[in-house]
Each structure stands twice: as C-alpha cells, then as structure tokens.
Amino acid sequence: xxxxxxxxxxxxxxxxxxxxxxxxxxxxxxxxxxxxxxxxxxxxxxxxxxxxxxxxxxxxxxxxxxxxxxxxxxxxxxxxxxxxxxxxxxxxxxxxxxxxxxxxxxxxxxxxxxxxxxxxxxxxxxxxxxxxxxxxxxxxxxxxxxxxxxxxxxxxxxxxxxxxxxxxxxxxxxxxxxxxxxxxxxxxxxxxxxxxxxxxxxxxxxxxxxxxxxxxxxxxxxxxxxxxxxxxxxxxxxxxxxxxxxxxxxxxxxxxxxxxxxxxxxxxxxxxxxxxxxxxxxxxxxxxxxxxxxxxxxxxxxxxxxxxxxxxxxxxxxxxxxxxxxxxxxxxxxxxxxxxxxxxxxxxxxxxxxxxxxxxxxxxxxxxxxxxxxxxxxxxxxxxxxxxxxxxxxxxxxxxxxxxxxxxxxxxxxxxxxxxxxxxxxxxxxxxxxxxxxxxxxxxxxxxxxxxxxxxxxxxxxxxxxxxxxxxxx
Numbered sequence: 001x002x003x004x005x006x007x008x009x010x011x012x013x014x015x016x017x018x019x020x021x022x023x024x025x026x027x028x029x030x031x032x033x034x035x036x037x038x039x040x041x042x043x044x045x046x047x048x049x050x051x052x053x054x055x056x057x058x059x060x061x062x063x064x065x066x067x068x069x070x071x072x073x074x075x076x077x078x079x080x081x082x083x084x085x086x087x088x089x090x091x092x093x094x095x096x097x098x099x100x101x102x103x104x105x106x107x108x109x110x111x112x113x114x115x116x117x118x119x120x121x122x123x124x125x126x127x128x129x130x131x132x133x134x135x136x137x138x139x140x141x142x143x144x145x146x147x148x149x150x151x152x153x154x155x156x157x158x159x160x161x162x163x164x165x166x167x168x169x170x171x172x173x174x175x176x177x178x179x180x181x182x183x184x185x186x187x188x189x190x191x192x193x194x195x196x197x198x199x200x201x202x203x204x205x206x207x208x209x210x211x212x213x214x215x216x217x218x219x220x221x222x223x224x225x226x227x228x229x230x231x232x233x234x235x236x237x238x239x240x241x242x243x244x245x246x247x248x249x250x251x252x253x254x255x256x257x258x259x260x261x262x263x264x265x266x267x268x269x270x271x272x273x274x275x276x277x278x279x280x281x282x283x284x285x286x287x288x289x290x291x292x293x294x295x296x297x298x299x300x301x302x303x304x305x306x307x308x309x310x311x312x313x314x315x316x317x318x319x320x321x322x323x324x325x326x327x328x329x330x331x332x333x334x335x336x337x338x339x340x341x342x343x344x345x346x347x348x349x350x351x352x353x354x355x356x357x358x359x360x361x362x363x364x365x366x367x368x369x370x371x372x373x374x375x376x377x378x379x380x381x382x383x384x385x386x387x388x389x390x391x392x393x394x395x396x397x398x399x400x401x402x403x404x405x406x407x408x409x410x411x412x413x414x415x416x417x418x419x420x421x422x423x424x425x426x427x428x429x430x431x432x433x434x435x436x437x438x439x440x441x442x443x444x445x446x447x448x449x450x451x452x453x454x455x456x457x458x459x460x461x462x463x464x465x466x467x468x469x470x471x472x473x474x
Contacts, residue, residue: 216254
C-alpha cells in the first residue's frame with residue numbers, strides 16, 4: 001500500500017502511477033515532475049519535504065537581501081533572534097490576557113524608548129508597538145488631528161479644513177492625509193534646499209494646521225531635518241500670533257540612531273513642542289521585519305477617543321494600534337536587542353555603519369563623474385551615501401545605467417529622481433545597515449569601478465531613464 005498521506009499519482013499527470021514514500025529521492029519523485037500549481041487550488045496533499053524543497057528553490061530567484069542597499073530594513077540577525085522568532089510564532093500580540101508576558105515585554109520596550117527619547121513621563125509612558133513605522137506615523141498624525149478638532153470645537157470654530165505641513169516625505173504621509181481628508185502642505189525641494197526649513201514651515205502655518213512633521217532621516221538623501229530650529233520658530237510664532245502648533249517627529253530611521261551617535265542633537269521630547277514620535281524597530285532598531293513604535297509626550301497628548309481599553313489579568317490596558325491580530329515575536333526580539341546591546345552596543349553597531357558610509361562616500365567621490373549629496377555624517381543624518389552626476393558633465397551614461405549594471409553582480413543600488421520641484425535631478429543612494437561590512441563595501445567599490453569600465457568599453461546606445469529602470473518607491 002502507498003504511504004498514507006502521499007499521493008501515488010501526480011496531479012493531472014497520469015503517466016506517474018508508481019508507489020512512492022517519503023524516503024524516495026526528492027527531485028526524482030513524481031510530485032516534482034511538473035511545475036507547482038500557480039493558479040488553480042491543488043487537489044491532493046503532498047510530501048512536506050519535497051514541497052519545502054520546491055518552494056525554497058523558487059525563493060532562490062529573489063535578490064540577495066544582504067546586497068539590497070535600497071532598503072532601510074534589517075537584513076541580518078543574530079542566531080538568537082531566529083530562535084526567539086521560532087518560539088513566538090504562535091503568539092498574537094493583541095491577545096494580552098493569553099500572552100501576558102509578551103504584553104509585559106511590549107510595555108517594557110515603551111518605557112525604555114521613553115527613557116531613550118527623554119520623555120518627561122518615562123515612568124508611565126504612553127505608546128505602543130505597531131506593525132511598522134507607517135502605522136505608527138498614522139497614529140501620531142491622527143492624534144494631532146483629534147486634538148486640533150477638539151480645540152476648534154471648544155472655540156466654536158469649523159473643523160472641515162485641517163492641514164498638515166511636512167517636508168519631502170515617504171509615501172505613508174501622503175496616505176495619511178488622503179485617508180483622513182487632510183490638506184497636505186508638503187514643502188517641495190528646490191535647488192540648493194533639499195530639506196524642510198523654519199522659513200518654509202512658517203509660510204504655510206495657519207489656524208487650520210494640525211501639526212508639523214520634520215523627518216529625522218529624509219528618505220531621498222538621508223539627512224536630518226532641523227527639528228530644534230523648527231521648534232524654536234514655532235515657539236516664536238505662538239508668542240507673536242497665539243497659534244500653538246505641535247510637532248510630530250518622523251524618526252523612522254533617526255529615532256534609533258541619533259540617541260546613540262548624536263546624543264547632543266535636540267530633536268526628541270527634550271523639546272516641549274514635540275508631542276509624539278514614531279520610529280521603526282525593524283530598521284535601525286535592529287529587530288526583524290514587522291515592528292514599529294509610537295510614543296506620546298504625555299498622557300494628555302493621546303486623545304481618549306483613540307484608546308480602546310482591554311482586559312489584562314483582571315485590569316485594563318490601552319489598545320491603540322490600528323491592526324488587530326499581529327505577531328509578537330518582533331516585539332520580543334526588540335526587547336532582546338535592547339538587553340543584548342544597550343547604549344554601548346547600539347553605539348558600536350551604528351558607529352560601524354557610519355564608518356562604512358564615510359568610506360563609500362570618499363571612494364565614490366574619487367571616481368570622477370560623481371558629486372556627493374550626503375556622505376553619512378552622523379551629526380547630520382543616517383548612515384547613507386547619496387550622490388548625483390556632476391553638473392555640466394556628460395559621462396555617456398545615467399545613474400540608472402549604473403544601477404542596472406550593478407545588478408549583474410547582485411547589488412541593488414537604487415537610482416531615482418527627486419520629488420518636486422527637483423524632479424529633473426537624478427540621485428543614487430546606498431543605505432548602510434548592520435551587516436553591510438567594510439569588506440562588503442570594498443567589494444561594492446570594486447564592482448562599481450568594473451561597471452564603469454564596462455560602460456566605457458561598451459558605450460550605452462540608449463540610456464535608461466527613471467521610466468525604464470526598475471521601480472524605487474521608498
């Protein structure tokens with residue numbers, strides 16, 4: 001008799017009728033004699049070892065995540081992280097009464113972040129984990145909108161025209177303003193100014209402004225926007241006009257960098273106007289994919305209308321996040337990293353990233369046709385390198401051609417055009433994360449030089465443009 005649970009006949013392939021068992025050779029089996037089902041639901045069950053092998057083989061066609069220098073997300077984890085993720089695969093973060101210790105670990109992380117970001121209420125901090133920094137940003141934005149609405153209603157004023165001021169931002173803020181019917185006053189880039197400035201902010205403020213969102217690590221270049229200067233300008237605006245406009249800091253990247261590598265930089269709750277902060281644990285927080293954080297300065301900064309109270313071991317606990325069922329492993333691993341690394345370890349890990357970024361910036365600047373836009377200065381931004389072609393030169397290729405050529409060796413080094421009003425300017429960028437070692441950086445530089453030599457030896461007949469090149473949307 002055939003082994004129970006193993007098909008003796010391949011789906012829709014009658015030529016295979018022999019009996020098989022789980023000890024048979026994997027790729028000689030009838031189960032893998034055809035391509036995997038791709039559109040219709042399979043009829044029969046199959047041997048797990050063979051199906052695992054087939055699915056694993058398809059995953060080989062993905063890029064090597066360690067060579068993906070476009071992503072901000074962590075692509076290397078310690079073995080202990082993998083073990084903790086396995087131990088937490090069945091833990092639902094939202095079911096706090098069933099998994100009380102995981103809920104306790106989340107609360108500890110919030111307290112630790114409140115301490116790291118200088119919350120005046122760090123001993124009873126208000127915040128939560130989210131599935132990523134985008135969800136955290138939306139919760140911070142929604143809290144600003146609700147507070148603005150409550151204030152306007154108390155004054156007997158209309159609430160139908162809220163607006164939000166940002167610099168050139170990642171798409172999540174465009175989604176936020178569209179989903180919640182808010183006018184997005186995005187400060188465009190201009191030649192010689194790629195960031196939000198206090199002057200540009202003040203020119204857009206009015207009584208309908210729910211808040212200002214500076215970014216600690218602008219996606220396009222890697223630079224920090226000047227939170228302290230914007231805070232001071234809004235203080236003066238309030239003194240002159242009475243307008244009290246809060247700040248929400250998008251610290252998706254910088255929130256886990258500045259405290260360790262630029263501790264003197266004032267951007268967090270040390271500034272009284274900063275009412276909330278979001279950050280991404282799975283970026284420079286070094287946690288596995290799927291965790292973000294949002295914190296409010298004090299309890300009064302989180303509107304009660306956004307809070308759902310859930311039973312937790314006979315008591316009540318706030319439930320703030322938008323998502324319901326979500327995994328708890330990433331939160332547990334975030335806590336592991338806090339304990340494992342501490343301030344000292346995070347400083348070492350990120351310091352190595354900045355050194356690699358500075359090395360890359362120095363080497364790229366020597367190659368001839370490139371001009372560094374941002375070179376990974378830890379006092380000014382994240383460990384990233386961005387560059388453009390020197391103005392007035394025509395090297396015979398575009399940055400999109402170079403990005404395409406580097407893909408031959410597996411590197412993803414994105415080229416993209418800047419947002420308005422600089423949409424004609426192409427930029428290329430490298431994001432240096434934990435695991436992008438000095439050795440990998442030296443290999444990348446060698447491959448960049450080889451790519452330029454190849455382009456010189458085989459001139460580009462028709463250069464790629466942003467429309468032709470592979471997509472880059474973050």
